[in-house]
Amino acid sequence: MLRILEILGQLIMVFMEETGKVILLFGNSLRWGLRRPFYVRLVVRQMLEIGVNSIPVVLITATFTGMVLALQTHTGFQRFNAESLVGTVVALSMTRELGPVLTGLIVAGRAGSAIAAELGTMRVTEQIDALYTLATNPVKYLVVPRLVAGTLMLPVMTVLSDIVGIYGGFFVSVKVLDANRTIYLRRTWDFLQFSDIYSGLVKAAFFGLVISLIGCYKGFHTRGGAEGVGRATTGSVVVSSMMILISDYLLTAILF
Amino acid sequence: MKLTAETKVGIIVFLGIMILTYMSFQVGEFRVSKKTGKSINLIFDSVAGLSKDASVQVAGVEIGKVYDIGLKEGKAHVNVRIYADIDIDRKSKAYIRSAGLLGDKYIDIVLGNSGDYLGNGGTLVSPPESEDIGKLVGKLSSIADDFKEVSTALKNTLGGAEGEESIRRILENFRDLGITLNRMVDRNEERFTHIMKNIDELSGHLNQTLGAHREDIDQALTNARTASTSLKNIFRKVDEGQGTMGRLINEDDLSENLNQALVSANDVLGVKKKYRTFVSLRNEALVEANDSKGYISLQLLPRKDKFYLFELVSPEGTKGDLTETRTVSHITNRGTGAGSDFFPVDVTQTVEKEKTSDRLMYTAMFGRRFGQTSLRLGLEENTGGIGIDHTFFGKRVGLHFDLWDFEGENSFGGSAHAKIRADFNFLKYFYLHTGYDNFLNTEDSSLFYGAGITFNDEDIKDLFSLLPVSR
Numbered sequence: 032m033l034r035i036l037e038i039l040g041q042l043i044m045v046f047m048e049e050t051g052k053v054i055l056l057f058g059n060s061l062r063w064g065l066r067r068p069f070y071v072r073l074v075v076r077q078m079l080e081i082g083v084n085s086i087p088v089v090l091i092t093a094t095f096t097g098m099v100l101a102l103q104t105h106t107g108f109q110r111f112n113a114e115s116l117v118g119t120v121v122a123l124s125m126t127r128e129l130g131p132v133l134t135g136l137i138v139a140g141r142a143g144s145a146i147a148a149e150l151g152t153m154r155v156t157e158q159i160d161a162l163y164t165l166a167t168n169p170v171k172y173l174v175v176p177r178l179v180a181g182t183l184m185l186p187v188m189t190v191l192s193d194i195v196g197i198y199g200g201f202f203v204s205v206k207v208l209d210a211n212r213t214i215y216l217r218r219t220w221d222f223l224q225f226s227d228i229y230s231g232l233v234k235a236a237f238f239g240l241v242i243s244l245i246g247c248y249k250g251f252h253t254r255g256g257a258e259g260v261g262r263a264t265t266g267s268v269v270v271s272s273m274m275i276l277i278s279d280y281l282l283t284a285i286l287f
Numbered sequence: 288m289k290l291t292a293e294t295k296v297g298i299i300v301f302l303g304i305m306i307l308t309y310m311s312f313q314v315g316e317f318r319v320s321k322k323t324g325k326s327i328n329l330i331f332d333s334v335a336g337l338s339k340d341a342s343v344q345v346a347g348v349e350i351g352k353v354y355d356i357g358l359k360e361g362k363a364h365v366n367v368r369i370y371a372d373i374d375i376d377r378k379s380k381a382y383i384r385s386a387g388l389l390g391d392k393y394i395d396i397v398l399g400n401s402g403d404y405l406g407n408g409g410t411l412v413s414p415p416e417s418e419d420i421g422k423l424v425g426k427l428s429s430i431a432d433d434f435k436e437v438s439t440a441l442k443n444t445l446g447g448a449e450g451e452e453s454i455r456r457i458l459e460n461f462r463d464l465g466i467t468l469n470r471m472v473d474r475n476e477e478r479f480t481h482i483m484k485n486i487d488e489l490s491g492h493l494n495q496t497l498g499a500h501r502e503d504i505d506q507a508l509t510n511a512r513t514a515s516t517s518l519k520n521i522f523r524k525v526d527e528g529q530g531t532m533g534r535l536i537n538e539d540d541l542s543e544n545l546n547q548a549l550v551s552a553n554d555v556l557g558v559k560k561k562y563r564t565f566v567s568l569r570n571e572a573l574v575e576a577n578d579s580k581g582y583i584s585l586q587l588l589p590r591k592d593k594f595y596l597f598e599l600v601s602p603e604g605t606k607g608d609l610t611e612t613r614t615v616s617h618i619t620n621r622g623t624g625a626g627s628d629f630f631p632v633d634v635t636q637t638v639e640k641e642k643t644s645d646r647l648m649y650t651a652m653f654g655r656r657f658g659q660t661s662l663r664l665g666l667e668e669n670t671g672g673i674g675i676d677h678t679f680f681g682k683r684v685g686l687h688f689d690l691w692d693f694e695g696e697n698s699f700g701g702s703a704h705a706k707i708r709a710d711f712n713f714l715k716y717f718y719l720h721t722g723y724d725n726f727l728n729t730e731d732s733s734l735f736y737g738a739g740i741t742f743n744d745e746d747i748k749d750l751f752s753l754l755p756v757s758r
């Protein structure tokens with residue numbers, strides 16, 4: 032009995048400790064990020080890594096999500112003669128919810144894991160320690176560019192996936208389901224408000240920050256050789272995916 | 288050319304910003320906030336359902352949008368922006384209408400032609416009432432409710448295993464009735480001939496009455512035919528899907544939805560009226576008066592303890608007119624002398640008096656029932672009357688007492704007309720009765736007996752189910 036309590040307590044302690052470390056890392060990055068010199072080149076590089084290279088997979092996901100969304104809502108709305116509202120539903124779901132969340136999940140799987148693996152390898156091969164000897168702050172040099180890149184690129188990618196998803200739905204509705212294209216487009220844009228798009232972008236920026244922060248944290252605290260790197264990679268994907276879904280709910284409930 | 292990392296990132300970010308800009312111009316909100324166009328104020332009694340950014344149309348073409356909705360002095364003031372190049376006449380009328388059943392409201396402006404145009408910031412007061420889809424749907428659904436009730440009743444009457452069962456039952460009953468009737472006729476042939484003759488006479492009177500009102504009836508029939516022609520036209524249109532009703536009925540999805548809504552509405556309201564009706568025909572042979580009377584009666588029971596009785600009564604006095612002889616004394620001044628002058632002379636005068644007039648008599652009474660006993664009050668054979676009924680042995684035997692014509696105008700003794708009658712329902716539809724009529728006036732009083740048939744609305748329904756119905 033005591034043992035169970037002990038394990039439970041330990042788990043909670045570990046969780047608290049990790050949370051604390053993540054927050055501290057974030058604080059450190061903020062502190063160092065605001066000081067000169069700014070490594071603009073490194074930021075651009077990370078934007079390429081995290082953002083641009085993830086674009087094909089994000090776009091494909093968004094297209095098919097929009098298409099299937101149109102198909103499904105059509106099936107449902109047909110039952111009460113509201114087919115004309117499919118466009119509205121697709122646009123609202125894409126901008127408010129699926130655009131940011133799916134982009135976040137894919138980037139977490141693709142770029143978040145890459146960050147953890149890269150930093151983890153640097154940690155186990157003692158390259159991070161080497162940075163100290165070069166009088167370079169590893170947080171400033173490695174973590175800050177990634178956080179900035181993630182926070183900036185996720186909204187951009189979300190905008191792309193929004194538009195691609197909306198037009199994927201439009202394609203299915205008009206070409207496959209024989210909807211009236213003018214009415215579909217009117218319903219799409221008439222009911223959409225700018226706050227829908229903007230709330231999705233705020234979420235996306237937050238997800239970008241979470242993904243790169245967790246990736247960096249997992250990489251930075253890797254221990255135990257190649258096996259440790261693998262564990263760090265997996266951990267970063269799992270934790271950031273969960274964080275995305277949890278914070279998605281909280282952000283939606285509190286902010287919008 | 289190899290793209291550098293910077294270029295790639297730049298392209299993507301630029302693309303994202305471009306798309307964001309495009310989307311922000313597409314979404315409704317941004318277009319509304321454009322303060323372009325001519326501003327016009329419309330005043331309505333009610334703008335229920337109208338929202339900002341609703342479209343303003345002329346002849347179905349959008350010419351502007353609703354910019355603001357406010358309240359001033361209890362009226363709705365709607366500020367609209369007209370961005371189309373169009374002048375609004377001062378005599379124009381604005382209505383709030385709905386597009387589709389889902390109820391997107393828009394403002395419809397019907398242009399006037401006074402040649403005097405509204406400028407920027409001009410005001411147009413709308414006519415007080417505008418027919419909107421909300422009201423129309425309300426009306427339609429109440430109409431559909433009625434339709435539903437009628438059709439459900441018909442379906443219940445004519446359809447299904449229950450209908451078949453009732454047909455079978457009524458056929459059996461008819462057979463039984465036939466057998467019994469045969470037996471009865473065999474046994475009481477003479478009496479039946481008499482009864483039948485009476486009924487014949489009654490129908491003769493009815494015919495007479497109808498003949499007298501021939502023209503009225505013709506007129507009524509013509510009217511009915513015209514009405515049915517226009518009804519047929521309406522239904523044909525409905526059938527072809529013309530008009531809102533037509534579409535409503537012919538579009539399966541819509542009518543299905545409506546149907547479901549109505550079913551639930553019906554369930555909620557639980558409209559099940561039990562309005563029972565009894566129709567009976569009976570005949571009375573008055574033994575001593577050597578006369579007979581026929582009755583057609585209709586009894587309506589809106590509730591268990593309340594009923595209305597309407598009767599048509601064939602006249603008495605169709606047999607044996609009464610002749611009265613009177614002696615009248617006159618004093619004449621003809622002649623002279625004690626023997627002849629101023630001598631009263633008796634003159635015999637014969638006065639023929641018909642017992643009653645040759646017209647049908649009406650009974651219309653209101654009744655209250657208290658258990659087995661009921662009291663009646665109202666018009667009885669054209670004069671005020673009261674009555675009391677009591678039933679025994681599960682309504683197989685009924686005792687009736689009636690008192691009417693209190694002044695004795697139609698009877699000879701000068702007393703009120705009183706009548707006591709007992710009837711015995713020996714079959715479901717058939718009864719025999721006997722009694723003593725007008726016993727307060729000895730001259731006209733008579734024992735009577737007779738027979739009658741009675742059936743209720745259930746039986747009529749059963750008869751309906753005998754009609755061939757295509758399903």
